[in-house]
Amino acid sequence: MTRIAKRSTCPISSSLDLLGDKWSLLVMRDLLFRDKAHYREFLASEERIATNILADRLERLEAAGLIEKSGEHPRSGKQTYVATEKGQDLIPLLLEMMLWGARHMPPTDTPPQLVAALERDRAAAARAIREQGGIEAFLGSLGG
Amino acid sequence: MTRIAKRSTCPISSSLDLLGDKWSLLVMRDLLFRDKAHYREFLASEERIATNILADRLERLEAAGLIEKSGEHPRSGKQTYVATEKGQDLIPLLLEMMLWGARHMPPTDTPPQLVAALERDRAAAARAIREQGGIEAFLGSLGG
DNA sequence: CCGGATCCGTTTCGATACTG
DNA sequence: CAGTATCGAAACGGATCCGG
DSSP states (O other): OOOSOSSOOOOOHHHHHHHOSSSHHHHHHHHHTSOOOSHHHHHTSTTOOOHHHHHHHHHHHHHTTSEEEOOOOSSSOOOOEEEOHHHHTTHHHHHHHHHHHHHHSOSOOOOHHHHHHHHHOHHHHHHHHHHHTSHHHHHHHHOO | OOOSOSSOOOOOHHHHHHHOSSSHHHHHHHHHTSOOOSHHHHHTSTTOOOHHHHHHHHHHHHHTTSEEEEEOOSSSOOOEEEEOHHHHTTHHHHHHHHHHHHHHSOSOOOOHHHHHHHHHOHHHHHHHHHHHTSHHHHHHHHOO
């Protein structure tokens, strides 16, 4: 009866400190699922994030090591962001969120083929999306 | 070449409207993983949610159909909350969040046995935790 | 133009005190 | 015990300005 686990600690709180807001995961989705990389592209998402909020989130996500500034802006003025390994590891979490939303928050624009692929094999789908750098490419490879 | 998906819409935004804050998922964790059901038990969690925030979140989660008030408080003053089907479907998402945190947000108090079980078979772990009504019980059943 | 920074009115959060 | 009421602090978000 002398258990180790006297206090149940399966803390998601540390993750929520970083990700527990409306925008952070949205930026990661744009980066990981849609093939976005530029400040301008994030701004263009249908959720309409404000410029100051976006700048703040990019900064926080970079500070936390989820993303990195990659491209220089030699003369073209193009700054690009990429997801780190740590950031890419959010793919399964984001997919679960998509799946939950597709099931319980109708109406959904989530492609049925994607839902099907996820229900068939989550891990495989996550791997493929990661390797192909987005959902669009993954869906294309499913058969089109 | 006439694709259906002209605009990439894999919206997690609807989910984030409800869950994209620091506390909602924490309440769901208490409900789903730790065997909590009473207002007072949620308050007792180490993250120290404020009373008005808790009341607000419980209300929102109930309105969204993730939880239900169950017990009456005839004279005993005991109100209990339970997760609905929709709420229980968050288990995989919460597990992914735990796993991500365990990997990338050290130090973690997440039991290594749980991490191992999750990496072995996420779906099976999710099912077991759901059936047994918590992580404590699940860990106990793993061998102890 | 692009990637932000700054300003500012509005909304939301959250700690504490208080009530039925 | 299960919440409200209150009120200051923080976050939001729209508009605008700025350096490269």
